[in-house]
Amino acid sequence: MAEPKENVLMEKIVSLCKRRGFIFQSSEIYGGINGFWDYGPLGAELKRNVKELWWHAMTRQRDDVAGLEATIIMSPKIWEASGHVATFSDPMIDCKTCKGRFRADQTDEIACPQKPSKCVNECHGEKTEARAFNLMFQTYVGPTATAADIAYLRPETAQAIFAQFKNVLETSRQKVPFGIAQVGKAFRNEVTPRNFTFRSREFEQMELEFFIKPDEVIEAIHGSVATLETPDPKSKTPDPQPNWGWQAWHQYWVEERVRFYEGIGLSRETLGFHCQTPAELAHYARACTDILFKFPFSKKDADGKVTGDELEGIAARSDFDLSQHARFSGKPMGVFDDELRAAWGKLPKEKQDDLWKRYYENRRNYLLKSGIEPEPAQKQATDDANGLAKGQYIPHVIEPSAGVDRLILALIANAYTEVTKTDDKGKSETTVVMKFHPRVAPVKVGVMPLLKNKPELVKKALEVRDLLRPWMNVFYDDGGSIGRRYARQDEAGTPFCLTIDFDTLGEKPELLDTVTIRYRDDGRQERQKISELLEFLLSKIR
Amino acid sequence: MAEPKENVLMEKIVSLCKRRGFIFQSSEIYGGINGFWDYGPLGAELKRNVKELWWHAMTRQRDDVAGLEATIIMSPKIWEASGHVATFSDPMIDCKTCKGRFRADQTDEIACPQKPSKCVNECHGEKTEARAFNLMFQTYVGPTATAADIAYLRPETAQAIFAQFKNVLETSRQKVPFGIAQVGKAFRNEVTPRNFTFRSREFEQMELEFFIKPDEVIEAIHGSVATLETPDPKSKTPDPQPNWGWQAWHQYWVEERVRFYEGIGLSRETLGFHCQTPAELAHYARACTDILFKFPFSKKDADGKVTGDELEGIAARSDFDLSQHARFSGKPMGVFDDELRAAWGKLPKEKQDDLWKRYYENRRNYLLKSGIEPEPAQKQATDDANGLAKGQYIPHVIEPSAGVDRLILALIANAYTEVTKTDDKGKSETTVVMKFHPRVAPVKVGVMPLLKNKPELVKKALEVRDLLRPWMNVFYDDGGSIGRRYARQDEAGTPFCLTIDFDTLGEKPELLDTVTIRYRDDGRQERQKISELLEFLLSKIR
Secondary structure: OOOHHHHHHHHHHHHHHHHOOOEEEOOHHHOOOOOOEEEOHHHHHHHHHHHHHHHHHHHHOOOOEEEOEOOOEOOOHHHHHOOHHHHOEEEEEEEOOOOOEEEHHHOOOOEOOOOOOOEHHHOOOOEOOOEEEEOOOEEEOOOOOOHHHEEEEOOOOHHHHHHOHHHHHHHOOOOOOEEEEEEEEEEOOOOOOEOOOOEOOEEEEEEEEEEEOOHHHHHHHHOOOEOOOOOOOOOOOOOOOOOEOHHHHHHHHHHHHHHHHHHOOOOHHHEEEEEOOOOOOOOOOOEEEEEEEOOOOOOEOOOOOEOOEEEEEEEEOOOHHHHHHHHHHOOOOOEEOHHHHHHHHOOOHHHHHHHHHHHHHHHHHHHHHOOOOOOOHHHHHHHHHHHHHOOEEOOEEEEEEEEHHHHHHHHHHHHEEEEEEEOOOOOEEEEEEEOOOOOOOOOOEEEEEOOOOOHHHHHHHHHHHHHHOOOOOEEEOOOOOHHHHHHHHHHHOOOEEEEEOOOOOOOOHHHOOEEEEEEOOOOOEEEEEHHHHHHHHHHHHO | OOOHHHHHHHHHHHHHHHHOOOEEEOOHHHOOOOOOEEEOHHHHHHHHHHHHHHHHHHHHOOOOEEEOEOOOEOOOHHHHHOOHHHHOEEEEEEEOOOOOEEEHHHOOOOEOOOOOOOEHHHOOOOEOOOEEEEOOOEEEOOOOOOHHHEEEEOOOOHHHHHHOHHHHHHHOOOOOOEEEEEEEEEEOOOOOOEOOOOEOOEEEEEEEEEEEOOHHHHHHHHOOOEOOOOOOOOOOOOOOOOOEOHHHHHHHHHHHHHHHHHHOOOOHHHEEEEEOOOOOOOOOOOEEEEEEEOOOOOOEOOOOOEOOEEEEEEEEOOOHHHHHHHHHHOOOOOEEOHHHHHHHHHOOHHHHHHHHHHHHHHHHHHHHHOOOOOOOHHHHHHHHHHHHHOOEEOOEEEEEEEEHHHHHHHHHHHHEEEEEEEOOOOOEEEEEEEOOOOOOOOOOEEEEEOOOOOHHHHHHHHHHHHHHOOOOOEEEOOOOOHHHHHHHHHHHOOOEEEEEOOOOOOOOHHHOOEEEEEEOOOOOEEEEEHHHHHHHHHHHHO
């Protein structure tokens, strides 16, 4: 159970989100719809900024990643290949008395609809056996609505990347190692949406599938597989090297992603890490590191320590997905590598045998772990050995997969700060300051004429607004006292406010064409030349 | 029927889109899924640029528009209120012989599955009466999948804006007139998706709902309602005025939107306009102007003239939607206006009676046209008259609603240019140059060392890449001859290429730290200082 203090904080955050237009309940005027949330004006800007920064860092700033924007509804065969049709489910029981349906692993927590004083487990209604309830939303495409027309809303964006792997490879001039990035909505019919936007039924993902050479291919080409020392958090992540194996790439992406979070205001102290144990790992995964954030609802472990809840998982996904799509579609998913072919021919026979056997065993083991009956072992082994000799292999994948909505909630929780001030008469007032990093802040700068009824102040303020607006989101505000206007921008998380006053117009000649810049986080104020504003602000928000 | 020449052009465009990674068929490795299309690396960048420019122009560059990002799945009551559950449908017939289902208005065009030489209309299979087939995709939310759990994928983004109107109004410091903007996916289970991405089942919209005062309110406050002269296309759209009625606002938004299209490379000559006739207008609309683009598949009219197909509709939607949501949710959707209250009290009784009767009649007429039984006339009339006297009214709406995918297709068709060059030996070669406006071009600049095996050239080229990359999408290319690299960028639509050669390194001292800039559209080349590149390129792409 979360502690009372923490619930109070979550309630304050939910209330602020509604009051200031960060997050509304979807369809609120109709009583809402459980597990769906809308982003209001400030929330929509915050979310756009985060997605834009991710896209920029993951694709435009790199030579080795290409972007993709695939549809939400895809061929249902994709979800057969990925295993989602068969296994993406929660166990559910039905109560024959009250006709309710409940998660089998939560019957101790859920109140019985007919006897609310008792939980479902205690109410003595006759229950069915637990049955698998698939979490994919289902619909029909086309006019006939027969079984052949069933389609699903994607429960993750990743599979579209695997399905389009060859098209992207062939059109983008990329070679392994390289990645494909995608941002987009995904849907899971969660039985129990909870913790505000943390677990919702419609959510957005930012996923990178980074394709790498299997270790056996690295070993064939480079003689050995390089690993990575734990990088120093204070220095740059090391530059990728051709002889990196999957462990080095996995570590590299964990570090890159942590640096991304640091760059938008989530310090390492607010984050936690969890290396999944073999029992926790998905069937296709070799390793997975979760990056956690310490949310107000995050629970304490046995030692009283808060480790946090998942923002992002960085999984080493083996070649499971590409292999499955090759199997289900009949289309080859392997790549050709002339370095491999050249190197292979020069290896002694024993080394070749050692490498292809390990390559083959790894591939086979992931199938077996996934409950899939592999092809006849002899044929697969021969195909794999022949493939490597010709320079062909199926790439492995490192997948940094982040939830946008969770990140937004983390940024909001991290920014939320209460400031109490006591005035001369001893009266104290508590206000909220949202200390967003300027890069993600929904509004970058508030522009305010000191008085709205002085046309020369208004004219100058509008000039400042128009100077900055092509480059950043500006909020022009001429209503109420300057103190109230600052307070409103503090709640919105605006890092800078500019006030245009009579000194701007030259009342003190030495202050002509300067404005007061006021800093959100410490309330500090100083004069700055209008001519230097744009460069200064750009340096802070980019 | 489209003419052969035009079909050839569409085929070339579809082929280029696949070859260069603009657009792929969704789930292609599984044979595709009809009506769904994915954007590859270049297409995803193009689409992001367009959406970002729209968002920037419609929200960040204006004081009077706030953003929203709502969910795709909303309460089904929203679609009851909007009329989509009852009337958003195509008429379908079933054939009892072949079991096929067909659009009743297309039986002359569709081949009979059992007798493909004949159309459905001629095959003599017994047909059912035409029945309404709702175009909304349906699913179930929650684990029980009963009728109470039915939900729909939104067929338009607009309704979320109406449903959240009050929340946005109350949190954004906006007052009517103001708008709410949203970009997002929508879904329609089209019976016959066609014309590549033009009519697909999953698509993206960019919609603004701009809320204005009803003409009677303007008249009460300002004495009369201003209209607008047709603005001069060469000058700025006039600044909005407080006494504008719906016709002026409608004309203003048509002009603003045309200027947006001009600003991203679609000249007025490529566009067409269609003012919907009373018979074409949706039941809630007072007027609707469609902005058309002359696509390669656009048909000729009776006079042999191509008018084009719809990119965007700018509708005057009356107060129908807000009124319906007020009625269905029981939540008030009116706004309070102190100017109206003050003005109303000063009007003579006859003027008050004239105004509220017209206000009431207009509201009632839209309900009647929509087939909705209004409240008892007497009560409604009294409520409307009392509301106005208290300064309350339901805003009207101007809705510029654009389809992203159609716009992308228009930009691609508009950019597509074939260039034929004949070499010294008389051998001619035709290449494709995609003449995108630099603002929307997926890649802004190609950076190329003359030779990849000269480390000093590569080092300098990487410096230039890293100088520009924080500000724009750069493609670094060191493979093949410079001519081939230029040709690749021409096909991708990259407006500028920079070549780093030995002169850059100072072989000709006067050219030290300059590069060759090569222009896509005319192949012109000139030297430019590296120190001036960033400013020059930013001025072109923003």
